Amino acid sequence: MHLTFLGTGGGAPSLQRNVTAIAFTRAQSGESWLFDCGEGTQLQFMRSDLKPGKLDKIFITHLHGDHIFGLPGLLTSRSMAGLTTPMTVxxxxxxxxxxxxxxxxxxxxxDYPLTIVEIEAGWTLDDGEFRISAWPLNHTLECLGYRIEQHDKPGFLDAPRLKAEGVPRGPWYQQLKQGETVTLEDGRVINGADYLGPAIKGKTLAIFGDTAPTEVALQLAAGVDLMVHETTLEAAMIEKANGRGHSTTLQAAEVAKRAGAKRLIATHFSSRYLAKDMPRLLAECQTIFPATELAYDLAVFTL
Known part of the structure; x- marks a missing residue:
C-alpha cells in the first residue's frame, strides 16, 4: 500500500505546491481513498498514476477551503468521465x-450514487480489511484526524509439510490458508491453523488534519508505522502557528517521538517556504525525530 501526496501546501496553492490532498492506495485491490480535496486536486490526480475509477471514498478533515474547495469539481468530473461506481464522502x-x-x-x-456522511470524533468504519477511526484535533474549526489500521493476516501456509503428510493440493488450500478446518475426500480432518506460521501484523497509519498541539495526538498516532502531520511553520514561529491552530516542525516531530511512531512525513507547508527552505525545515524535524521525511507534490511513499 502507498500514499500519494497530491498537494502539500497550506492555506493557498503556490507555484511549488498545490493545497492539501492525500491518496491512500490499497495494495491488493488497487482501490484508493482520498484524504482532503483542496482546489486543483483533480488536476493533480491526472498528473499522478492514480486511477479515478478506483477512488470510492473521500475523507475530509475539516471545512477550510484549502481542504475542500476541490470537491465539487472532482465529484462532477467523475460523471463527465462516465464513471458510475458509488462514491461516499x-x-x-x-x-x-x-x-x-x-x-x-x-x-x-x-450520474452515480453519491453518499455524504457527516461524522464526528469517535466514528469508526470497518470494511473487513481496514478499520478507520476519527479523532478530534485542536484547530480553529472542528477538525478530525484519521487512524487507519489494517487487520492482521494469517501466517504463511506450510505447503511442504502438507505435501509430506500426504495432503493433496486442491481448492481446500485456500480454506487452510485462512486457518479453517477442512475434511478431505479420504475423511481426514485438517485444521489449517496447525499449518500456519505466525500472523502477519497489519500496518497502521495516522493522517492528521490541521492542528495545534493536543494530547489526543498521542493516542491517534500511538505506535503507528507511518504518521502524516502538518508542519505549517518553522520552530521560531511557534506563537503564530499555535495561535492559528497549526503546528511547527519541532511540535510535529515531538508528537511522532512521544507517540512511538516509526516514520513521520511532514506536510502542509506555508507558501512562504520555497524549495531552498526545505532542507532547513527537515533538519528541524530531524533534531527531534530522525525518521522524518518531507512530502512534496506527487511524491509516493510506500507503507
Missing part, C-alpha cells in the same frame, strides 16, 4: 450543506 458537520449547495446553485449533478 465522509467529513464533519456542514459537509453536506457545502456540497449540496455547491452542486445545486451551479446546476451540477452526478
Amino acid at each position: 465522509y467529513g464533519p458537520k456542514g459537509l453536506k450543506v457545502f456540497l449540496e449547495t455547491a452542486l445545486s446553485i451551479s446546476g451540477s449533478y452526478t
Whole structure:
C-alpha cells in the first residue's frame, strides 16, 4: 500500500505546491481513498498514476477551503468521465450543506450514487480489511484526524509439510490458508491453523488534519508505522502557528517521538517556504525525530 501526496501546501496553492490532498492506495485491490480535496486536486490526480475509477471514498478533515474547495469539481468530473461506481464522502458537520449547495446553485449533478456522511470524533468504519477511526484535533474549526489500521493476516501456509503428510493440493488450500478446518475426500480432518506460521501484523497509519498541539495526538498516532502531520511553520514561529491552530516542525516531530511512531512525513507547508527552505525545515524535524521525511507534490511513499 502507498500514499500519494497530491498537494502539500497550506492555506493557498503556490507555484511549488498545490493545497492539501492525500491518496491512500490499497495494495491488493488497487482501490484508493482520498484524504482532503483542496482546489486543483483533480488536476493533480491526472498528473499522478492514480486511477479515478478506483477512488470510492473521500475523507475530509475539516471545512477550510484549502481542504475542500476541490470537491465539487472532482465529484462532477467523475460523471463527465462516465464513471458510475458509488462514491461516499465522509467529513464533519456542514459537509453536506457545502456540497449540496455547491452542486445545486451551479446546476451540477452526478450520474452515480453519491453518499455524504457527516461524522464526528469517535466514528469508526470497518470494511473487513481496514478499520478507520476519527479523532478530534485542536484547530480553529472542528477538525478530525484519521487512524487507519489494517487487520492482521494469517501466517504463511506450510505447503511442504502438507505435501509430506500426504495432503493433496486442491481448492481446500485456500480454506487452510485462512486457518479453517477442512475434511478431505479420504475423511481426514485438517485444521489449517496447525499449518500456519505466525500472523502477519497489519500496518497502521495516522493522517492528521490541521492542528495545534493536543494530547489526543498521542493516542491517534500511538505506535503507528507511518504518521502524516502538518508542519505549517518553522520552530521560531511557534506563537503564530499555535495561535492559528497549526503546528511547527519541532511540535510535529515531538508528537511522532512521544507517540512511538516509526516514520513521520511532514506536510502542509506555508507558501512562504520555497524549495531552498526545505532542507532547513527537515533538519528541524530531524533534531527531534530522525525518521522524518518531507512530502512534496506527487511524491509516493510506500507503507
